[in-house]
Every structure is written in structure tokens, then in C-alpha cells.
Amino acid sequence: MQRIAVLNQKGGVGKTTTSVNLADGLSRLGQKICLIDLDPQAHTTTHLGVANQVNLPTLYHSLVNGHPLPSLLQKRAENLYLIPSDIHLAAAEVELAGVVARELILRDQLETLRTPQGDLFDFIIMDCGPSLGILTLNALASTRDVIIPLQPHFLALHGMGKLLETTGIVAKKLNPSLRVLGILLSMFEANTKLAQEVTGELESYLAKAKGTRLPWADAKLFQSKIRRNIKLAEAPGFGQSIFDYEPKSNGAEDFDLLAREVLGITQSR
Amino acid sequence: MQRIAVLNQKGGVGKTTTSVNLADGLSRLGQKICLIDLDPQAHTTTHLGVANQVNLPTLYHSLVNGHPLPSLLQKRAENLYLIPSDIHLAAAEVELAGVVARELILRDQLETLRTPQGDLFDFIIMDCGPSLGILTLNALASTRDVIIPLQPHFLALHGMGKLLETTGIVAKKLNPSLRVLGILLSMFEANTKLAQEVTGELESYLAKAKGTRLPWADAKLFQSKIRRNIKLAEAPGFGQSIFDYEPKSNGAEDFDLLAREVLGITQSR
Ligand SMILES: Nc1ncnc2c1ncn2[C@@H]1O[C@H](COP(=O)(O)OP(=O)(O)OP(=O)(O)O)[C@@H](O)[C@H]1O
Ligand SMILES: Nc1ncnc2c1ncn2[C@@H]1O[C@H](COP(=O)(O)OP(=O)(O)OP(=O)(O)O)[C@@H](O)[C@H]1O
Numbered sequence: 001m002q003r004i005a006v007l008n009q010k011g012g013v014g015k016t017t018t019s020v021n022l023a024d025g026l027s028r029l030g031q032k033i034c035l036i037d038l039d040p041q042a043h044t045t046t047h048l049g050v051a052n053q054v055n056l057p058t059l060y061h062s063l064v065n066g067h068p069l070p071s072l073l074q075k076r077a078e079n080l081y082l083i084p085s086d087i088h089l090a091a092a093e094v095e096l097a098g099v100v101a102r103e104l105i106l107r108d109q110l111e112t113l114r115t116p117q118g119d120l121f122d123f124i125i126m127d128c129g130p131s132l133g134i135l136t137l138n139a140l141a142s143t144r145d146v147i148i149p150l151q152p153h154f155l156a157l158h159g160m161g162k163l164l165e166t167t168g169i170v171a172k173k174l175n176p177s178l179r180v181l182g183i184l185l186s187m188f189e190a191n192t193k194l195a196q197e198v199t200g201e202l203e204s205y206l207a208k209a210k211g212t213r214l215p216w217a218d219a220k221l222f223q224s225k226i227r228r229n230i231k232l233a234e235a236p237g238f239g240q241s242i243f244d245y246e247p248k249s250n251g252a253e254d255f256d257l258l259a260r261e262v263l264g265i266t267q268s269r
Numbered sequence: 270m271q272r273i274a275v276l277n278q279k280g281g282v283g284k285t286t287t288s289v290n291l292a293d294g295l296s297r298l299g300q301k302i303c304l305i306d307l308d309p310q311a312h313t314t315t316h317l318g319v320a321n322q323v324n325l326p327t328l329y330h331s332l333v334n335g336h337p338l339p340s341l342l343q344k345r346a347e348n349l350y351l352i353p354s355d356i357h358l359a360a361a362e363v364e365l366a367g368v369v370a371r372e373l374i375l376r377d378q379l380e381t382l383r384t385p386q387g388d389l390f391d392f393i394i395m396d397c398g399p400s401l402g403i404l405t406l407n408a409l410a411s412t413r414d415v416i417i418p419l420q421p422h423f424l425a426l427h428g429m430g431k432l433l434e435t436t437g438i439v440a441k442k443l444n445p446s447l448r449v450l451g452i453l454l455s456m457f458e459a460n461t462k463l464a465q466e467v468t469g470e471l472e473s474y475l476a477k478a479k480g481t482r483l484p485w486a487d488a489k490l491f492q493s494k495i496r497r498n499i500k501l502a503e504a505p506g507f508g509q510s511i512f513d514y515e516p517k518s519n520g521a522e523d524f525d526l527l528a529r530e531v532l533g534i535t536q537s538r
């Protein structure tokens with residue numbers, strides 16, 4: 001059961017867009033996918049057309065009340081299931097503040113997705129909100145891999161440094177097998193010098209970590225880049241992934257390539 | 270002394286880009302401007318080339334230690350002064366948690382910018398970080414006007430509703446003269462149907478408030494729209510506003526129009 005958390009504490013860099021479309025892209029390659037919305041803003045939930053149902057059972061019921069995860073699954077497509085969020089998850093940040101081992105609740109809960117006949121899913125993908133609070137720490141403590149979407153603008157590396165520092169602390173204290181799978185350039189504007197400069201800086205930053213024992217020692221800059229494409233911004237308004245909304249768009253092409261790249265990396269190790 | 274706070278709890282919508290370039294735009298129209306960085310990420314401070322000085326006196330020293338604001342001013346251009354931030358401002362959120370009337374500290378401190386000979390500045394512009402915590406509440410309690418930059422994407426209105434709700438609470442309990450001056454469409458992609466749809470939804474949302482006593486009853490959708498322009502993203506890497514970095518760009522043109530529009534509104538009331 002592969003586990004990937006999509007993280008960046010910076011707002012609006014493409015975490016939700018990446019989580020939803022990578023998940024759907026992988027499901028179309030035959031992988032069974034469980035997508036978990038860890039953001040009280042519930043954008044992943046809305047993106048897949050699940051929001052605003054009365055009495056919707058959400059991740060809150062797992063983290064705070066211990067409901068097993070299979071009871072929360074919402075089927076969105078053949079191989080694609082969602083564990084939704086809603087605003088009550090914001091209360092979890094407060095209610096879990098005093099609980100012992102509060103960063104490890106999700107890790108235990110992920111075990112409920114395993115059965116004697118085998119794992120229910122090939123991949124768990126976790127969309128995190130723009131924070132490094134208790135929900136995101138639960139994702140870091142329970143995942144195997146991290147994908148960091150990043151807009152190649154000034155200060156992108158600055159924010160990433162802080163995120164990697166947190167990843168290092170969680171790896172050291174809670175989750176030694178945690179590692180950064182890769183950095184995903186998102187909202188990529190190919191012919192601008194800003195994109196080229198930041199890409200170069202990222203490559204040297206990652207190169208310096210090679211051979212060390214840091215959790216990002218093997219992190220790659222994904223070959224797949226998600227180009228700026230208005231279709232990616234339109235799709236959530238229709239409750240669809242880019243593959244349903246506009247399968248011939250650049251957005252669909254880029255996320256198909258990313259899904260194949262991620263599958264290739266995870267299958268070859 | 271006009272006071273404008275630039276707010277949106279959503280990350281990466283153009284608050285810093287707006288604060289810096291509106292401030293510089295107004296200063297070039299002869300207005301004396303004080304720009305205050307209220308974000309511990311200190312992006313406005315970095316944008317104007319002030320970050321990373323050892324022992325930099327920042328807004329923290331005003332809010333927590335009561336230093337008068339004139340002692341913190343950094344001159345950036347003829348009519349443009351900055352009160353910088355740095356990461357220690359994050360500690361203010363914690364250290365002020367138990368202080369009585371903790372949302373009103375900045376309001377009192379703004380009085381130190383008045384002298385018996387008159388106000389030191391024509392405009393105070395406050396850049397807020399992507400949160401509705403104590404620093405942003407200080408901005409809302411101390412400002413007269415609010416500008417909300419907004420990327421016209423799906424869910425833009427959803428986030429704005431929450432922000433307006435907070436504005437309403439502060440207006441009711443702490444600052445009756447608070448009002449939303451306007452909504453600024455930023456990262457605007459003119460010929461996309463998404464931008465057109467969201468613009469239409471915004472216009473009807475604002476129209477419904479007309480004639481009520483809500484703080485956004487007179488809010489306008491600014492005629493000036495800030496188009497997507499890579500030059501706006503490059504300028505901070507050089508520590509410059511768009512007017513210094515690329516005065517002939519669309520970005521400079523759009524912010525010049527916005528500065529004139531804002532000056533026109535504030536002078537005609
Ligand atoms: N490649 C792209 N091209 C065009 N628009 C995009 C692209 N990627 C994301 N967007 C749009 O940009 C906005 C921000 O993206 P998204 O919500 O995925 O970011 P996020 O990091 O999840 O934000 P948050 O921090 O609020 O969780 C959304 O309106 C989204 O539709
Ligand atoms: N009109 C524009 N065209 C192109 N890039 C832009 C535009 N406006 C802002 N940007 C870039 O988009 C990114 C986010 O903008 P900005 O930092 O101003 O947003 P913010 O709302 O202040 O973010 P935060 O929530 O982190 O404070 C920055 O890299 C900025 O340079």
C-alpha cells in the first residue's frame with residue numbers, strides 16, 4: 001500500500017489540483033486509489049463533487065471518534081475513492097491538542113484499510129492544507145512519500161526550506177522511512193526566465209543533498225511539469241478531474257505523464 | 270491619514286503584490302505612504318529589499334514592546350516608507366494571546382504616526398498574511414478601508430464569504446467605521462470564461478449588499494484589474510516594485526490605474 005502526502009505550507013501552489021488529478025491519473029492506469037482530504041477547507045472534496053451533503057461522514061469521524069476508514073469511503077470512479085473532509089476538521093486541530101501521540105492517529109487509522117485478503121488500495125494519496133499543524137503532521141507521520149508542488153517563483157525555495165526542515169524532524173522522531181519522492185513544478189510558465197532560474201536553483205539544492213541521510217537525499221525534480229492551463233482551474237467547478245472535464249487539454253496530458261512517472265518510480269523500487 | 274488593509278485569508282492571491290505596488294503607485298502620485306508588513310513571512314519586506322538585516326527593528330517591537338512606529342520606519346523611496354516584519358512576528362501571535370484588548374494594539378500604535386504638525390503620512394497600507402489570526406485582526410481593528418485581492422477562480426467567492434463575515438464581526442464589536450473599499454481581481458486572465466463567470470458572480474454578490482448596513486454595502490469591484498504578468502513575479506527578486514523594475518509592463522500600467530482609482534475614491538469622499 002503506497003502512501004503519498006502532497007504538501008506545501010504555502011497557499012495556492014497546486015496541492016489540491018495535484019492530489020485530485022494524480023489520483024485520477026493513477027486510477028486510469030488500473031491502480032486502486034484512496035484519496036484523503038486533510039484540509040478543513042475541503043477543496044479536494046469539493047473538487048470531486050462531494051461537498052455539502054447533510055451529515056456527511058468525514059475524516060473527522062476517524063481522527064476524533066475512531067470510525068474505521070472503510071466506513072467513510074465515497075466512490076468517485078471505478079478505481080477512485082475519497083475520504084472527504086469538511087469544516088469540522090478544523091475542530092480536530094483543537095480537540096486533538098491534548099491527546100497523547102496525536103500525530104500518529106492517522107497512521108493507526110490507515111491500518112483499517114488493510115484486510116486479511118490484502119490491502120484495499122494500491123495508493124493512498126493525502127491532500128494537505130496550507131499549514132504545518134496537527135493534520136499535516138499526521139500526514140507526515142503516516143505517509144511513506146511526500147510530493148511537494150511548487151510554483152517556480154521568487155521565494156519558492158525559501159518556503160520549501162522550512163517544509164523540508166519539518167519533514168526532517170518528523171523523519172527523525174516519528175517516521176524514519178519518510179522521504180520526499182519529488183518536487184513538482186506547477187503552474188509552470190515554460191518560457192519565462194523566472195521559471196528557468198528557479199528550476200536551476202532547485203536542481204542544485206537537491207543535488208547538494210545527494211548521498212546524505214536527509215529525507216530528500218533521493219528527491220527528484222519530476223520530469224513532468226504541470227503547465228499553467230485554465231482548464232485545470234475550471235474542472236473543480238464541475239466536480240470533475242481534468243480527465244473527465246477536458247481529456248485533450250495540456251492539463252490532462254501533464255497529469256497523465258506525472259501519473260506514469262510516479263507509478264514508474266514506485267514500481268521500480 | 271487614510272488607512273487601507275489588504276486582506277484575504279487565502280494564500281497566494283496577490284496581497285503582497287498589491288500592497289507593494291499600490292503603495293509605490295500612490296507614492297508616485299505625490300502621496301506620502303507608510304507600508305506596514307503584518308506577515309511573519311515578511312514577503313513585503315523582502316519585496317522591497319529590506320530583509321535579512323541583523324537586528325532589524327520590526328513591527329514586533331511596536332506590538333510587543335511598544336516602540337513608537339516612527340522609530341521603525343525604513344525609507345524605500347521619496348514618498349515610500351516601510352515598517353518591516355520578520356519571523357519573530359510569529360511569536361507575537363502567541364505572546365499577545367493573553368493580553369487585554371490584544372486586537373487594538375496596532376490601532377493605538379498608529380496614533381504615533383500623528384504629530385502636532387499633522388500626520389506623517391497620507392496613506393497607511395497594511396499587508397496581511399494568509400490568516401485571520403491576531404495580526405490580521407489588528408489590521409481590521411485599526412484600518413478604515415479593506416481591499417480584497419481575489420483570483421477569479423472557482424471557490425474564490427466561497428473564501429470571500431468567510432472573510433466578509435470576519436469583517437462584519439470586527440465592524441460590530443471593535444471598529445464601526447470599518448468598510449470594504451473594494452474587491453481587486455488579480456492574476457486576471459481576461460479572455461477565459463472562468464474569469465467572466467466569477468466576475469459576474471462577484472458583481473451580483475456585491476449588488477445584493479447595496480443599501481444594507483453591511484461593511485461591504487458600498488464595496489465596488491475595482492475597474493482596474495491586475496492582469497497576469499510574469500514581470501510582477503520577477504520584481505521581488507530584485508527588491509523592487511514593478512515601477513522600478515519594468516515601468517513599461519502591463520503590471521505597471523495596471524497598478525498605476527489602480528492607484529489613480531483608489532486615490533480618486535478616497536479624495537472624493
Ligand atoms: N496548472 C494550473 N493552471 C491553472 N490554474 C491552476 C493550475 N494549478 C492550480 N490552478 C488553480 O490555482 C488555484 C490554486 O490551486 P490549488 O487549489 O490546487 O492550490 P492549493 O495549494 O491546494 O491551495 P491551498 O493552499 O488553498 O490548499 C485553484 O483555483 C486552481 O484551480
Ligand atoms: N498579476 C500577477 N501576475 C503574475 N504573477 C503574480 C501576479 N500577482 C502575484 N503574482 C505572483 O504570484 C505569487 C503570489 O502572489 P503574492 O505573494 O502577492 O500573494 P499573497 O496573497 O501575498 O500570498 P501569501 O498568502 O503567501 O501572502 C508571487 O510569486 C507573486 O509574485
Ligand SMILES: [Mg+2]
Binds near residue numbers: 015016039043044129
Ligand atoms: Mg488545497
Ligand SMILES: [Mg+2]
Binds near residue numbers: 308397398
Ligand atoms: Mg503575501
